[in-house]
Amino acid sequence: MNELMLVARREIVTQVRSRTFVIGLLVSAVLVAALAFAPKLFGGPDSYTLGVVNSQRLPVTAPQGATVEWRTYPDEAAARKALLDGDADAVVVNGSKVLSEGELDERLGVLLQVANREMKLDAQGVRVPPLQTEAVRADARYDAARGGMATTLTFLLFFTLVGQMMMVAMGVVEEKGSRIVEILLSSMKPWQLLGGKIAGLGVVGLINLVVIVCGGLGAATVSGLVVDFPPGMTGIVVGVLVWFLLGYVFYATLAAALASLVSRQEEVGSVMNPLMMALMGTYFVAFFAANEPNGTLAAVLSWVPPFSAMVMPVRMAATEIPLWEVAGSAAVMALAVAGALALGATVYRRAVLRTGARLKIRQVLSQR
Amino acid sequence: MLELSDLRKRFAGGPDAPDGKVALDGISFAVQPGEMFGFVGANGAGKTTTMRIVMGVLEADSGSVAWKGRPLEHADRRRFGYMPEERGLYQKMSVAEQVEYFGRLHGLGPSAARKATADLLERLGLTERRGDAVQALSLGNQQRVQLAVALVHDPELLVLDEPFSGLDPIAVDALVAVLQERCRGGVPVIFSSHQLELVERLCDSVGIVSSGRMVAAGTVAGLRSAEGGTLRVVVRDPAPGWADGLPGTVTVAGDRHELRAVDADDQEILRRALKAGRVEYFGVEQPTLTDIFKEAVA
Numbered sequence: 001m002n003e004l005m006l007v008a009r010r011e012i013v014t015q016v017r018s019r020t021f022v023i024g025l026l027v028s029a030v031l032v033a034a035l036a037f038a039p040k041l042f043g044g045p046d047s048y049t050l051g052v053v054n055s056q057r058l059p060v061t062a063p064q065g066a067t068v069e070w071r072t073y074p075d076e077a078a079a080r081k082a083l084l085d086g087d088a089d090a091v092v093v094n095g096s097k098v099l100s101e102g103e104l105d106e107r108l109g110v111l112l113q114v115a116n117r118e119m120k121l122d123a124q125g126v127r128v129p130p131l132q133t134e135a136v137r138a139d140a141r142y143d144a145a146r147g148g149m150a151t152t153l154t155f156l157l158f159f160t161l162v163g164q165m166m167m168v169a170m171g172v173v174e175e176k177g178s179r180i181v182e183i184l185l186s187s188m189k190p191w192q193l194l195g196g197k198i199a200g201l202g203v204v205g206l207i208n209l210v211v212i213v214c215g216g217l218g219a220a221t222v223s224g225l226v227v228d229f230p231p232g233m234t235g236i237v238v239g240v241l242v243w244f245l246l247g248y249v250f251y252a253t254l255a256a257a258l259a260s261l262v263s264r265q266e267e268v269g270s271v272m273n274p275l276m277m278a279l280m281g282t283y284f285v286a287f288f289a290a291n292e293p294n295g296t297l298a299a300v301l302s303w304v305p306p307f308s309a310m311v312m313p314v315r316m317a318a319t320e321i322p323l324w325e326v327a328g329s330a331a332v333m334a335l336a337v338a339g340a341l342a343l344g345a346t347v348y349r350r351a352v353l354r355t356g357a358r359l360k361i362r363q364v365l366s367q368r
Numbered sequence: 369m370l371e372l373s374d375l376r377k378r379f380a381g382g383p384d385a386p387d388g389k390v391a392l393d394g395i396s397f398a399v400q401p402g403e404m405f406g407f408v409g410a411n412g413a414g415k416t417t418t419m420r421i422v423m424g425v426l427e428a429d430s431g432s433v434a435w436k437g438r439p440l441e442h443a444d445r446r447r448f449g450y451m452p453e454e455r456g457l458y459q460k461m462s463v464a465e466q467v468e469y470f471g472r473l474h475g476l477g478p479s480a481a482r483k484a485t486a487d488l489l490e491r492l493g494l495t496e497r498r499g500d501a502v503q504a505l506s507l508g509n510q511q512r513v514q515l516a517v518a519l520v521h522d523p524e525l526l527v528l529d530e531p532f533s534g535l536d537p538i539a540v541d542a543l544v545a546v547l548q549e550r551c552r553g554g555v556p557v558i559f560s561s562h563q564l565e566l567v568e569r570l571c572d573s574v575g576i577v578s579s580g581r582m583v584a585a586g587t588v589a590g591l592r593s594a595e596g597g598t599l600r601v602v603v604r605d606p607a608p609g610w611a612d613g614l615p616g617t618v619t620v621a622g623d624r625h626e627l628r629a630v631d632a633d634d635q636e637i638l639r640r641a642l643k644a645g646r647v648e649y650f651g652v653e654q655p656t657l658t659d660i661f662k663e664a665v666a
Binding site: 003006007010014174175178179180181182183184185186187188189353355367 | 380420423424425426442445446448450452453454455456457458459460461469470472473474517518
């Protein structure tokens with residue numbers, strides 16, 4: 001165990017001190033933080049400037065969080081100029097048409113039409129009581145924030161998994177190709193070396209995730225987006241970390257096994273192909289699940305390893321999942337992880353000292 | 369004492385050799401405490417395979433390795449020092465950190481590893497490079513780091529595969545000094561080398577392997593006397609046909625005739641030579657390790 005800890009410590013120290021790690025982490029944290037401000041930056045304007053020429057001001061009800069300001073222009077020419085200069089978003093002329101610089105903002109168009117109709121009906125003494133809205137699902141008002149979170153999470157999990165998995169594979173080949181592994185394995189068992197490497201790089205992955213998630217949540221607090229977040233965020237974050245670990249150990253162990261078949265860095269890419277395909281597949285399914293968390297495909301695949309490793313946490317962020325379902329699917333995934341560990345460790349142990357030409361997995365497995 | 373008995377190893381065959389290749393065909397030898405054992409043989413003779421089996425990197429099909437009278441175990445190997453044939457170091461790790469890391473892996477505590485590293489780097493003249501990444505060092509210096517990695521935990525046995533290859537004469541001397549010091553401290557040292565003069569100069573005993581078999585083993589002096597010397601006589605301008613009927617071979621260079629013979633009646637040859645002309649040289653030459661090696665693997 002002591003050796004395993006030493007190996008893990010070396011991996012962590014080497015990675016965390018490298019410039020690539022620090023820069024990569026900063027860039028991703030900034031990107032995720034920027035996402036927290038995105039709704040503010042790219043969402044519709046918070047205030048509308050409207051103008052009138054020879055008309056009455058329409059009784060526009062400003063949407064939540066937005067304000068409406070009215071201006072009056074002497075004639076249509078002045079109104080057109082104001083629109084081109086960007087001084088107004090839309091101008092009502094003679095109570096019959098609306099001018100805008102480009103295509104009229106969709107939401108503003110609806111608001112103006114509704115207000116126009118309401119005013120005309122009002123003038124004829126017709127009262128239309130507004131429809132009352134009510135969501136059936138309790139947490140429906142968090143849907144938008146949940147969707148955004150789930151999509152962000154899909155990216156984050158995918159890139160962290162790919163990054164750490166490749167790191168494990170490169171590390172295995174570095175040691176095998178340079179024969180350091182011969183010295184290492186004369187002082188420890190293969191499972192200690194493999195375990196230490198996976199544990200160490202897993203910790204590095206966790207550091208990555210925690211920093212980025214904290215950066216994102218911090219930025220959301222500053223930007224005010226946090227009010228849209230559903231309750232139980234702590235549970236979601238913890239869930240994400242646990243699911244990351246399950247998926248990471250699964251993929252990293254198999255990556256180490258495949259990487260131990262080759263002796264040169266150039267061969268890592270091709271030997272990792274099947275695993276990359278599997279991970280890409282998982283990513284697409286998870287992406288789909290982020291948009292349709294209650295669809296049949298998402299519901300089924302959140303039980304099937306290794307898809308569940310990404311689909312389940314993404315669904316957890318996207319919608320409410322009963323705890324028993326999460327726990328059950330985690331148990332199934334844990335079984336798959338145990339299987340991957342048994343298989344991966346066997347291949348690694350048999351292959352890592354056989355330098356030279358690329359080995360075939362069947363040939364390694366059939367060996368006594 | 370390290371004792372290898374009847375090690376056998378066959379590598380799995382490929383398409384070109386369906387029966388596989390016999391790497392070791394019954395290798396046995398022993399190395400005593402404080403003894404320096406030189407392992408020589410042609411490429412592919414089985415030196416590296418033997419050393420890898422001793423270090424547990426490879427498993428023998430049959431035969432055994434004993435250490436201090438008991439079967440060699442994993443825990444024993446942690447106290448061995450090993451330098452593999454193809455050098456391996458973490459290229460991006462700094463010299464001192466690397467040596468320290470291997471010290472820790474071999475069971476040293478943090479402060480002991482730090483101290484042993486500092487001492488060793490000083491000894492090998494690497495103190496100034498201690499903070500540099502290994503990839504920034506010259507090959508000779510990388511080799512010194514490799515040696516430091518093998519020595520940092522004060523090993524009870526040293527197994528070095530071609531430790532001298534690629535070193536300049538000064539680095540060779542530094543390495544020799546370190547190895548002799550460890551040897552005097554009672555540590556058995558096994559190393560392989562193609563530099564036979566070096567092996568001859570350094571080693572108490574030598575093992576010559578050929579095609580997976582130990583064809584000759586023993587002290588250098590013992591091998592020499594077993595081989596016997598070569599009688600060499602040089603006669604200036606002798607009468608033609610002077611050596612007719614004498615054993616051995618005659619080579620002629622100008623008016624110098626040189627006769628070489630093994631196991632011959634030296635007195636008779638001397639009498640004939642004196643009669644034939646002026647004897648410029650007469651003596652028995654001891655075979656060098658190179659001679660013994662060539663003879664043994666022929």
